[in-house]
Structure formats: structure tokens, C-alpha cells
Amino acid sequence: MVGTSPKFRLPTNRDDLIFAAKLAEQAERYDEMVLCMKEVVKENPKLSQEERNLLSVAYKNSVGIRRASWRILSSIEQREEQKNTGNVPKVKEYRHMVEQELSEICEDIINLLEKDVLAHGGSDDRVFFKKMQGDYHRYHVEATNDEGHTQAALRAYTDALETAKSNLPVANP
Helix, strand or coil, rough: CCCCCCCCCCCCCHHHHHHHHHHHCCCCHHHHHHHHHHHHHHHCCCCCCCHHHHHHHHHHHHHHHHHHHHHHHEEEEHHHHHHHHCCHHHHHHHHHHHHHHHHHHHHHHHHHHHHHCCCCCCCCHHHHHHHHHHHHHHHHHHHHHHHHHHHHHHHHHCCCHHHHHHHCCCCCC
């Protein structure tokens, strides 16, 4: 992953992976947190609520940093176009690099959820992960305007909603 240290070594057992993910979270090293949680999923895709939350936090922050960067660079690009400074190609190139990182991370979690995580767990997990999947399709669309991801987001959100309506108890606030 792009933002990880070449010296970072993944632990070999689940408990150490969870500890390393929590440590990475505290240190705001979200790309390393992602690596740890991916290994947890690969080892056993049936996640506890704590593991589910760690997976969500890892990807949300890893993508969130790039979404913020992408928005800033898009704004700078517009400003440079208005000023006609000749710097637009440089900004575009840099924005495109961030866009690629964002797209790769979104694709990574979308595929991890689809191929590994969604096959395990109950209705509550399905609602949580389908909504999460919809979110990452939406983040992808924010940067790329990809119609396929727009439709996939809608399908994931609809599936999450239908599963919630038919399988989860109504909460009484």
C-alpha cells in the first residue's frame, strides 16, 4: 500500500494483527492499519464487532485522507486555470495520482467485502457491510464520475436497506 513504511512487518497471528491495527490507529498510520485488517479478514472473514469496526475505521481514514487531498487539488486546479499560470498540467498530474490511489483503495475494500466478508455473518453484518460497500462506490464516483460505480452504490445501498427492513428488529428510541 502506498503510505506504508517499507520497514513495516505484518504480525503472523490474529491477536497480534488486531493489536498492530489498534496501534496503527493510535499512531494515525491508517494504511498499515488497512494491511493488518486485510490479513485478519484473509485469516477468517467472520469478524467480531470490534474487528468489523477496526476494518471500517482503517479504510475510512485511509480513503478520507485521499478524498480531502483530491478536493484540495481540484480546487487548486480551478484556481490555476482562472489565473492562467501554466501550472495546470502539474496540478492535474498530481491530482490524478491521488485519484488513482483513492480508486485503488476503494476497489480494494469493495472487492474484499464482496469476495470475503459478505459471505459470512448475519443480517446485521450484511447491512453494515453493504452500506460500507455502497459508501466506497460513492467515494470512487466522487473522484471519477464512473457510472458503473454509481449503479453499484445504488444497488449496495438498496440491498442494505431491504435487508434491514426485512431482517432487523425496529429500534425503539
